[in-house]
Amino acid sequence: MTRFPLVSATLFVGVGVAVLLLSGQPAAAQLAASGYALAVAVFRAVTMVRGLFHGRLGIDLLAVAAIGSTVAVGEYIASLIVVLMLTGGEALEDFAHGRATKELRALLDRSPRTAHRETPGLPPEDIPVADVVPGDFLLVRPAETVPVDGTLASEAGTFDEAALTGESLPVERVLGDRLLSGTVNGADAIRMRATATASNSQYSQIVALVQEAAASRAPMVRLADRYAVPFTLFAFALAGVAWFLSQDPARFAQVLVVATPCPLLIAAPVAFLAGTSRAAHAGIIIKNAGTLEQLSRVRTAVFDKTGTLTSGHPTLLHVEIATGAEGTLTEDRLLQLAASAEQYSSHVLAGSVIEAAAARGLTLLPAENASEHATDGVSADCGRYTVIVGKPAFVRARTSGFQTVDLVSGQLGIYIGVDGRYVGALVMSDPLRANAVDTLAALRRLGVSETVLLTGDASSTAEHIADEAGITRFIADCLPVDKVNEVAALSLRPVMMVGDGVNDAPVLAAADVGIAMGAKGSTAASESADVVLMLDDLSRVATAVDIGQHTIRVAKASIWTGIILSVVLMIAASLGMVPAVAGALLQEVVDLATILNALRALGGRRASRISPPALIVASSGPVPPQIRSSDRGYS
Known part of the structure; x- marks a missing residue:
């Protein structure tokens, strides 16, 4: 009741109106329903004016007009249903948003907040994680989250790194091994030495990327906003024509009741958030929603060699x-x-x-x-x-x-x-990754028609790797600036660049979509990329493209489903086939169906599973402590 007060108030007024009708007081019922509906319309009119500055004209203008017209023609029950549809849309959007961002919120909920700092001669002291500085020795108790990046100071420990890499199996670390914030300690308490502050640690950087992704607005979402303007004009024109031809003002109200395009403005954002959340669950951090649309249209994939197509461990x-x-x-x-x-x-x-x-x-x-x-x-x-x-x-x-x-x-x-x-x-x-051939084949099935290998290695090595992986062409002896120039010269776009390491940072930023193998790659590469793979698994590149395509399909289907169903209902209402009350109820069904359809972006087709689990498990391993660059290319 406190979270959605207008919904609660509308239901309360609806019960009151029903009681008045049952007690034989229709005039009082009409007065109560009409007065409340008009009050809400005035309130929403203020919101409509604010929405004009954000390009969101349709939803408020049509709703206010529908409420006013139904009150004017005496369809006060329909006006209450429109109010419920309008106010309930916020609750429905909140529910859909919560479902779509489940994985993203799980990341935020797991953020470490306290640390146990050790001081010689004193018991461990609980401090905010923001107060940890490099060099501090920390105690991590069983089942606690590692608060900051550091090195293991105990002889050994077992850790769950699923939140970072998607790898479900626990990993063992020994004295001196690197520990990443966000991993969960096993059954034994361990000591660690901090090597970074909380803000510079791995998990905080992931959370920042997730928050950036959740806050961004994709081109498809902005396009859906723009659909509202012509949709609104069409709705008013059709309602006016229906009124003129029928000479019945109720016909005008009946058309507007079914014209409120809630799905148009809610479905696309929900689909994009769902796609981003699904990617996060797979260990793929997509920095902004617009990248999903770019991934869906990728036609050229460019790969670095060392650490990307190969294991990076010669x-x-x-x-x-x-x-x-x-x-x-x-x-x-x-x-x-x-x-x-x-x-x-x-x-x-x-x-x-x-x-x-x-x-x-x-x-x-x-x-x-x-x-x-x-x-x-x-x-x-x-x-x-x-x-x-x-x-x-x-x-x-x-x-x-x-x-x-x-x-x-x-x-x-x-x-x-x-x-x-x-x-x-x-x-x-440096052998080719075990799943490189399957990944390239999966990309071809997803419509990526050109693949390119850019490497600093000699031509003979580059040719061997390209032939073995099934890459269409290669360019050897590349310096970082050469890679940027080669990517810029590619004609079949959008271009996706996959790499890891400091030397790949410029070309990752230059590509239409840059994907960094962030599980073992450098911070510079991860910051320059649009997508960061938290699991050292090349097949996630194809998974990212598949998620992008699936998300765009769902978003478009949701937008056009809402538009088509609303237009059909408007035409039927203009012909007098849909009474105002029935139209309001039908529009609620359209809203619900469209939002639920948008949530399909949370899941994928069975065919979209690119790699068998055995390959994913086999490709995981300890994260090396050094910052890396790739393709110095000594051959």
């Missing part, structure tokens, strides 16, 4: 020492020097080189004067050596005696120079 196949360097360097020494130079690099391949050195039990040397040359390589002073690691062109320009390594398809080479002389290479392999 493995060392063998170490190749250059001719003439065999007597001065061993394989282990070469690997040790390369890993030492790479230890301050943010690139994904640097992590793989360091892991390969660790697997052989090699100790890294201190690195000084380290410098990373974006997309090319790194240089550093390691002990008494000056080490160069990177692409062939990068190393060739800085060393003498350079030799090209023979690579087979799918392999990549990391070239190494020491003290100005080329000494060898690390031959590595």
Whole structure:
């Protein structure tokens, strides 16, 4: 009663009118119903004036006119039903909005609010999560949410990361592993060290994206608003013609009663919110509602290679020492020097080189004067050596005696120079993701007719990956600016770009739709993208396109269903076939049917399930701690 007072008041007046009619007082019943309806009409007229400044003319103007005309011709029961339809529409919209944003509200409800900060010699202190600063040690009790990003300070722990990644299986973390805010602790209390404030933590950033998406208005929603103006003009014209031809003023009221287009203004926003909510449930954060419409029309898909089409975790196949360097360097020494130079690099391949050195039990040397040359390589002073690691062109320009390594398809080479002389290479392999082929096939079924691979790798590696994945064409040896230019030159639009890493941020922003593999990618890429995949699963790209198409279909169907049904009822009413009371009741049915249809955007077709669950589970894994960039492309 307090949440929707006008609905409660209308029902109360309706009961009073019924009592008066049953007690044989029709004049008093008419006076009460008409007076209340006109009061509501005046109130809504004020709202109508405000709505003029927001392009929402139809719903209030038609409703006010319908109430006034039904009162004027003595159809006071119909006027009460119109008032109930008008005021009840707000309650119906609120219900639909709640259903549509269920997953989004679940994210907000799970936001951490307090943290237990540890101080030596004192019991844990409960503080607002906003007061946590990097370096604080926090206690996380069983089943509590990790309040901020940090590292595990206990020996081990088990965590539920479903809220972030959609992965339902718990994951295990060990001492030093990264913990993300929003994950839920398992059965044992753990200690953690904060590495970020609450506002800079993963979960807060997701919540901000969700709130931005919920607040945005899609082009389809604005288009639905504009439909109200011609619809209103048509309704008044038809009502006027019906009155003129029939010479019956009641005919004018009968047409307007069935003309109130509540579904027109409610259905599209509900459908878009439902689509956004469905995407969030699948681990796909869509930043604004307009992106859903762009996703539905994508015709070209462009992919980065490392970390996107491939796993982004290359493995060392063998170490190749250059001719003439065999007597001065061993394989282990070469690997040790390369890993030492790479230890301050943010690139994904640097992590793989360091892991390969660790697997052989090699100790890294201190690195000084380290410098990373974006997309090319790194240089550093390691002990008494000056080490160069990177692409062939990068190393060739800085060393003498350079030799090209023979690579087979799918392999990549990391070239190494020491003290100005080329000494060898690390031959590595970064295989195609297990579900890459299925994802590309799913995109083709969804109408994406052109696929492109943009990579900093050499042509031979790019060709191998493109052929294996089923991509129509590839462009190799790309710098970040080259990727932006290539995307801008594509003629078949809209263009969707999928990537991860710092180097992908410019091209993600330049594409019509940028999708960031945010589960393992960099913050820069996620901020530049329109869509962020919280699960490291390439198939979610096809799922996002499918959700966009399904949402647009439902939104259009809801809009046109409301328009067509209202027009049919108006024509019938203009011919005298729909009395005012019956028309008001029928319009309520139209409203309800259209809103419920819009909620279909919450679910998808069975055919839209792109990947089998086994692939989704297999693709998940620990989130690496380093910020990454992609496609330095050493081959």
